[in-house]
Amino acid sequence: MNDPLEPYYKTLDEMKQKGLYTPVRVLESPQGPWFTIDGKKVLNFCSNNYLGLAQDKRLVSAVIKAVKKYGVGPGAVRPISGNLKLHMEAEAALAKFKGAEAAFLLQGGFIGNIVAIQTILGKEDIVISDELNHASIIDAIRLAQIKNKFIYKHLDMTDLERVLNEAKKIQGNHLMLIVTDGVFSMDGDIAPMPDIVRLAKKYGAITMVDDAHGEGVLGQGRGIAHHFKLHGKIDIEVGTLSKAFGVLGGVIAGKKELIEYYRQKGRPYLFSTGLTVADTAAVIEGVKILSRSKSLVKKLWDNAKYLRESFQKLGFNTGSTQTPITPVMLGDENLAKTFSSKLFEHKVFATPIKYPMVPLGKARIRVMPSAGHSKKDLDFGLKIFEKVGKELGVI
Ligand SMILES: Cc1ncc(COP(=O)(O)O)c(C=O)c1O
Known part of the structure; x- marks a missing residue:
């Protein structure tokens, strides 16, 4: 007898072909500005831990x-x-x-x-x-x-x-x-x-x-x-x-x-x-x-401003953001997926955001600075974005 759930399994294959399948990475350390994935220390550029409180002592x-x-x-x-x-x-x-x-x-x-x-x-x-x-x-x-x-x-x-x-x-x-x-x-x-x-x-x-x-x-x-x-x-x-x-x-x-x-x-x-x-x-x-104290919130906004302005100077499109949420617009789902994989190869972790989280054709990498990032951290991330952006013809 056919498995009545078979159509769902087929959907998974289709999602993989269209770049819509989301494999999930496993964190092996606290949720800080840098963390460990697959034994590799990577820059955390996409968490919602805005103020660094998730690992605050x-x-x-x-x-x-x-x-x-x-x-x-x-x-x-x-x-x-x-x-x-x-x-x-x-x-x-x-x-x-x-x-x-x-x-x-x-x-x-x-x-x-x-x-x-x-x-x-x-x-x-x-x-x-x-x-x-x-x-x-x-x-x-x-x-x-x-x-x-x-x-x-x-x-x-x-x-x-x-x-x-x-x-x-x-x-x-x-x-x-x-x-x-x-x-x-x-x-x-x-x-x-x-x-x-x-x-x-x-x-x-x-x-x-x-x-x-x-x-x-x-x-x-x-x-x-x-x-x-x-x-x-x-x-x-x-x-x-x-x-x-x-x-x-x-x-x-x-x-x-x-x-x-x-x-x-x-x-x-x-x-x-x-x-x-x-x-x-x-x-x-x-x-x-x-x-x-207002210092954590201030640091978050200072980091956000620096990051957004630097992305724009490099030629990336950061959409209409007014807050620390910093989308780097890419459009195509497979491009966003490839961009994210290449970032990871160079020790920057930023997941692709794609359908159904955003409409089809509006895929992006949503970069999230936190109060825990130093200027050196942000510069490292920006350098890798520039490298991958040029390699993939985005900038
Ligand atoms: C706008 C918005 N509302 C609600 C939620 C859900 O919040 P929580 O993760 O606490 O359930 C999220 C989280 O993704 C969100 O971004």
């Missing part, structure tokens, strides 16, 4: 101390018997740091988006979404089974207003949500939140931002609301602790009553165990470090 010490006190796991979902004092401390610290009334700690940014959307929107409600929003927002909308979905052109406020006019016609007494990434993860551009908030007010909508790449990066690390001085004006702020904060986790910040509602009704909170002791203790320490 202060976080490691805080984690060891907490694990000695609390053990490793919470043992149950938080509403039953797994709600640690540490979880509450982390939530209070995050709310204070971000200038929000309250914060809700979850198991990841992906889950944060699901809780934020699915818990308050249903079939008859309306969602208005930027065309380049992250997959986790798209999946959250699907999970909520929202029928009335409107997409506006990327960052285009004229198009958003056109869509709001359309949506308004069917709104009745239903909830209307405008949702956007804060920093777009593949391009590094920033959503114009002041305009989005203004339009939302005009048309009776609420606003949500996924600040995964703004958390720890924008607004002196406090996120996009701080960056635009919009404290209390964005209804739902979702963030991740899995990038700049160096661990694993998600956070929703907003009004006390909204967070309380999520706590009572959010399914991934009610039916899935909360963060581990290690992740939670590390978040508390990370917030402490960023509250005390």
Whole structure:
């Protein structure tokens, strides 16, 4: 009898032929500015460890101390018997740091988006979404089974207003949500939140931002609301602790009553165990470090500026980025794959970003500087990019 799963295996072969198959490298050392892969020390040019906190000794010490006190796991979902004092401390610290009334700690940014959307929107409600929003927002909308979905052109406020006019016609007494990434993860551009908030007010909508790449990066690390001085004006702020904060986790910040509602009704909170002791203790320490000093965030932005300007001087196209996310645009999927392999031969690790992460034909290498990189590290990476770029006729 034929294996009913055979078509999937064939798809794998096709993906390999088209350069769409993603083999995953294995790290053999901490997630620092350099790390070891296949026994080889390579420059880490593509992690989301923006501030170097993933291997910061202060976080490691805080984690060891907490694990000695609390053990490793919470043992149950938080509403039953797994709600640690540490979880509450982390939530209070995050709310204070971000200038929000309250914060809700979850198991990841992906889950944060699901809780934020699915818990308050249903079939008859309306969602208005930027065309380049992250997959986790798209999946959250699907999970909520929202029928009335409107997409506006990327960052285009004229198009958003056109869509709001359309949506308004069917709104009745239903909830209307405008949702956007804060920093777009593949391009590094920033959503114009002041305009989005203004339009939302005009048309009776609420606003949500996924600040995964703004958390720890924008607004002196406090996120996009701080960056635009919009404290209390964005209804739902979702963030991740899995990038700049160096661990694993998600956070929703907003009004006390909204967070309380999520706590009572959010399914991934009610039916899935909360963060581990290690992740939670590390978040508390990370917030402490960023509250005390701006130096890590400053170093990240200085490195980002230097890297972007140097790529541009070399003749690479870095797209429309406004943040440390530095895409080196290549277009063709196989070119991106070959480019990345050649970088690796010369000890630079930067994975190709291709479909389905970006549209077909828009493949790129997304370079991510961190506060942990020295100027010498960046110059090394740039030298290799120049060499490979010339070899492959990109510059
Ligand atoms: C924009 C955006 N939102 C959400 C997520 C998911 O965050 P997490 O890894 O914490 O689940 C990511 C991570 O890739 C992201 O880039």
